[in-house]
Amino acid sequence: MDVTADASRGLxxxxxxxxxxxxYSLVILLVLWEVVGxxxxxxxxxxxxxxxILIRFAELTLSGEMLFNAYLTLQRALIGLAxxxxxxxxxxxxxxxxxxxxxxxxxxxxxxxxxxxxxxIPVFMLWFGxxxxxxxxxxxxxxxxxxxxxxxxxxxQVETNLIWSAQMxxxxxxRLLWRVVMPAALPxxxxxxxxxxPLSLIITFVFEMVAGGGGLGALEIQGxxxxxxxxxxxxxxxxxxxxxGLDRILRFVRGRLLHWT
Amino acid sequence: MDxxxxxxGLEKVYGQGAERTKAIExxxxxxxxxxxxxxxxxxxxxxxxxxxxxxxxxxxxxxTISVDGxxxxxxxxxxxxxxxxYALFPWRTVYENVTxxxxxxxxxxxxxxxxxxxxIDMVDLDGFEDKYPKELSGGMxxxxxxxxxxxxxxxxxxxxxxxxxxxxxxxxxxxDQLLDIWSDLGKTALFITHDVEEAVYLSERVLIMTRHPGTxxxxxxxxxxxxxxxxxxxxxxxxxxxxxxxxxxxxxxxxTEVTL
Ligand SMILES: Nc1ncnc2c1ncn2[C@@H]1O[C@H](COP(=O)(O)OP(=O)(O)O)[C@@H](O)[C@H]1O
Ligand SMILES: [Mg+2]
Numbered sequence: 001m002d003v004t005a006d007a008s009r010g011l012x013x014x015x016x017x018x019x020x021x022x023x024y025s026l027v028i029l030l031v032l033w034e035v036v037g038x039x040x041x042x043x044x045x046x047x048x049x050x051x052x053i054l055i056r057f058a059e060l061t062l063s064g065e066m067l068f069n070a071y072l073t074l075q076r077a078l079i080g081l082a083x084x085x086x087x088x089x090x091x092x093x094x095x096x097x098x099x100x101x102x103x104x105x106x107x108x109x110x111x112x113x114x115x116x117x118x119x120x121i122p123v124f125m126l127w128f129g130x131x132x133x134x135x136x137x138x139x140x141x142x143x144x145x146x147x148x149x150x151x152x153x154x155x156x157q158v159e160t161n162l163i164w165s166a167q168m169x170x171x172x173x174x175r176l177l178w179r180v181v182m183p184a185a186l187p188x189x190x191x192x193x194x195x196x197x198p199l200s201l202i203i204t205f206v207f208e209m210v211a212g213g214g215g216l217g218a219l220e221i222q223g224x225x226x227x228x229x230x231x232x233x234x235x236x237x238x239x240x241x242x243x244x245g246l247d248r249i250l251r252f253v254r255g256r257l258l259h260w261t
Numbered sequence: 262m263d264x265x266x267x268x269x270g271l272e273k274v275y276g277q278g279a280e281r282t283k284a285i286e287x288x289x290x291x292x293x294x295x296x297x298x299x300x301x302x303x304x305x306x307x308x309x310x311x312x313x314x315x316x317x318x319x320x321x322x323x324x325t326i327s328v329d330g331x332x333x334x335x336x337x338x339x340x341x342x343x344x345x346x347y348a349l350f351p352w353r354t355v356y357e358n359v360t361x362x363x364x365x366x367x368x369x370x371x372x373x374x375x376x377x378x379x380x381i382d383m384v385d386l387d388g389f390e391d392k393y394p395k396e397l398s399g400g401m402x403x404x405x406x407x408x409x410x411x412x413x414x415x416x417x418x419x420x421x422x423x424x425x426x427x428x429x430x431x432x433x434x435x436x437d438q439l440l441d442i443w444s445d446l447g448k449t450a451l452f453i454t455h456d457v458e459e460a461v462y463l464s465e466r467v468l469i470m471t472r473h474p475g476t477x478x479x480x481x482x483x484x485x486x487x488x489x490x491x492x493x494x495x496x497x498x499x500x501x502x503x504x505x506x507x508x509x510x511x512x513x514x515x516x517t518e519v520t521l
Contacts, residue, residue, distance in 0.1 A: 161348035164318045167336040169362035169413055179365075183352045260352045260393045 048230045056230035057237055065219070070238055072215040073204050076132060080139025081193075081200040088144045088196075089189055092151025093181065105148075113149055117142035117199075118206055130211035135204060142203045143196035150195065154188020155181060187261060190254050197246050205239060216242075263329055264294040264339075264416035264449035266315060270324035273310050283474040284310040288324070290468060290477055294416075297443055297450040299460035301507065302470030302478075303515050308453045311475070312421050315451065316342050328417065338362065341415030345422045347402040349394040355381065355405050356390035362413025380408040383442060400431045404438075411442065417449040425455070436463060437491060457511060461485075461503045462495065469507060472514045481507050 020027070030050055036042055037049025060066035095102035095109075121138065128134035158181055166180045182189075208217025216235045223231030271288040274281060284307040292298045300308050313319045315326055317336040325332045328339055349358050359381055363373040381387055384404035394402055403423055410418065424432040440463060443450050454460050460467045467481040483503050487494060494500055 159348065161344050161346060162350060164313075164316070164336070164342070165344070165348045165350070165409075166361070166365075167318070168316060168338070168340065168342050168415075169409075170338045170365035180350070183350070186352070260395065 045227060045229050048233065052230050053233040053237070056228075057234040060219075060231070060234055066234070066238055069214055069216050069219045069235075070242060072213075073201070073208065073217065073239070074242060076135045076207075076215065077139055077200040077204040080136045080204070081143050081196060083136070083140040084143040084147050084196060084200075085193060087140070088147025088192065089151045091144075092148040092153075092189075092192075093155045093177070093185065095148075096152045096155035097177070097181065102152075109145065109148060109152070113145040117203060121207055121210055124207075125211055130213055132213070135207045135211075135213070138207055139200045139203045143200045146195040146199065147189075147192040150192030151185065151189050154185040154191075157188070158184040187258055190250075190257065194247070194250050194254070197250060198243055201239060201243055201246075265329050266292040266417060266449065266451070267327045267330070268311075268315070268324070269327075271311075271314065271321055271326065272323035273307065273314060273319065274322040275310075285314070286474040286476045288476045290480075292449055292451055294329070294449055295447050296466065297452065297464045298466045298468060299452045299454055299464040300468045300470065301454060301457060301460050301511055302475055303472040303511070304455065305473050306470045306514070307473065307475030308470065309421050311470075312342070312419050312451065312453055315417075316340055316419055318342075338366070338413055339415055340417045340419055341410035341413065343403070343406050343410050343418065343420040343423045345425050347394070347399075347406045349402060349405055349409070351394050354391050354393055355386060355397070358394070358405055359408045359412050361409065366413060376412055377408075380412045383411070384408045384438065400427050400435065403427065403435065407439070407442075411446070415448070417451070418443075420450065420452045422453050422455065424459070432459070433491065439463070457504055457508045458495070461500065461507060462491075467507050469510045469514075478514065479510055481510070 033047070034050040037044070037047060037052070057066070091101075091105055095105045117138075120141075124134050124138045128137055162180055162184055163176060166176060171179050204215065205217040205220075208215035209221040210217075212218045212221075216239050219238075220232050220235035223229065223235060268288055268290045271285055272283070273285040274283050276282055288311070300311065302308055310319065314321055315333070317333050317340065327333065328337075333340075350361065353361065356377055359377040360373045363376060368376070378387070381390060384407055386401065386404055386408065389397070389401065394405070397405065406423070424435050427435065436459065439450075452460070452463055461483055464483055467483060469478045469481065470476065471478045481503065485494065485499055485503065486497070489497075
């Protein structure tokens with residue numbers, strides 16, 4: 001028994017080494033960062049040592065400030081993204097399946113998709129103010145395009161043979177959408193979500209920097225204004241962690257839903 | 262017997278203006294209920310078009326197609342297609358692909374199970390029920406395609422070069438399986454192929470089509486004694502004779518194409 005326990009520990013250790021090797025350039029950079037900061041080679045205001053940032057990060061987390069701001073940012077981003085996902089999939093799938101819907105939405109998508117959405121933040125502030133609603137609408141508008149475009153494209157590419165197969169086996173035109181079109185287009189639809197997710201964080205973050213009202217973007221800009229550079233970097237670490245975490249979740253969901261691909 | 266297909270004055274034009282293509286021109290033909298008919302013709306002569314018109318996937322430009330006297334109106338479960346590229350639902354397992362038509366028909370679950378198992382066994386796929394199409398070879402996918410179509414029990418089987426992508430030994434074994442199934446279940450079969458030997462081996466009649474735009478050139482009656490083994494059949498003089506007939510007729514069409 002001891003032998004097997006040892007063996008498995010040995011395995012874990014070698015895994016750890018493997019992981020270390022895969023990120024060693026990152027580790028070197030982080031160590032360099034700490035050394036440069038400690039030696040005062042770069043002014044503290046520009047780049048505090050890594051340890052100071054991590055301490056500030058821990059402080060903000062323990063005081064609840066970080067979690068509350070992260071919650072505000074996440075909530076705005078995810079509600080906006082959810083609205084965009086529902087509307088984007090409906091518009092995308094329907095315009096791929098129906099000429100009249102496409103006739104209406106195609107020009108709108110052509111014009112809307114390439115607009116650098118961040119540039120519209122002031123307009124949203126004029127129209128909807130600087131509160132949560134304004135931010136959520138902004139996220140929904142901004143992330144609608146990649147969701148709709150990917151849903152439309154993947155629906156268009158559903159093989160005719162699959163639709164014919166379902167029709168010959170008795171699927172009515174109305175049920176076709178659920179039985180064949182949606183499952184067949186699902187990979188592309190999920191790709192749309194994966195593109196929209198980081199965008200939802202970017203939009204929320206920038207809007208918070210510009211308009212305040214709490215959230216990680218506001219926390220970061222507030223750090224700049226009060227000469228608290230450690231807080232600036234702590235906020236960046238938080239948004240990075242959220243971004244990575246959400247990406248992992250989406251990948252996991254994708255793997256689960258698309259195990260047949 | 263049920264499952265008679267009557268094609269009269271059939272014409273199919275694709276596209277409009279400069280892109281207008283007449284794929285089928287004035288085609289008249291009848292397949293009897295329970296009969297096995299193959300269709301051969303130069304590539305691009307409209308074989309697939311004809312099959313999809315009968316399936317109801319495409320609308321005829323002129324003329325009518327009737328099943329047992331009733332003009333068809335779109336796809337229906339009285340006809341089942343086996344596609345060359347299988348067209349299985351990749352998100353469904355073998356079992357779920359085979360039960361799809363039964364689900365649509367509202368067949369209860371345990372009954373679905375029995376029927377599906379019968380056809381999965383028939384095409385020698387027991388043990389593969391829970392596999393997804395991506396895990397199967399081409400020959401296995403095509404057997405799923407056949408089982409799926411048989412399972413909802415259409416009277417008429419429409420097959421578009423179903424074995425075209427498979428290698429010779431596999432083709433031959435699937436041909437024999439198909440013949441067994443056909444004679445057991447008593448279905449009407451319309452089988453498209455570019456392989457003359459396959460057409461003669463399988464069918465009671467072979468419809469030879471002209472080159473583009475396609476119509477009926479001739480119909481060859483294949484009056485073969487099929488009581489023996491495959492080897493006895495394909496090495497018989499009769500078989501060679503019918504094969505020559507069909508080949509010559511087909512060759513005339515491809516020749517004209519080349520000299521033009
Ligand atoms: N969807 C389509 N649109 C326009 N032309 C088509 C279409 N499908 C087939 N055709 C044309 O119709 C003719 C017959 O095609 P097809 O039925 O596929 O022939 P075959 O199966 O005998 O090779 C060809 O000239 C082909 O180019
Ligand atoms: Mg074809």
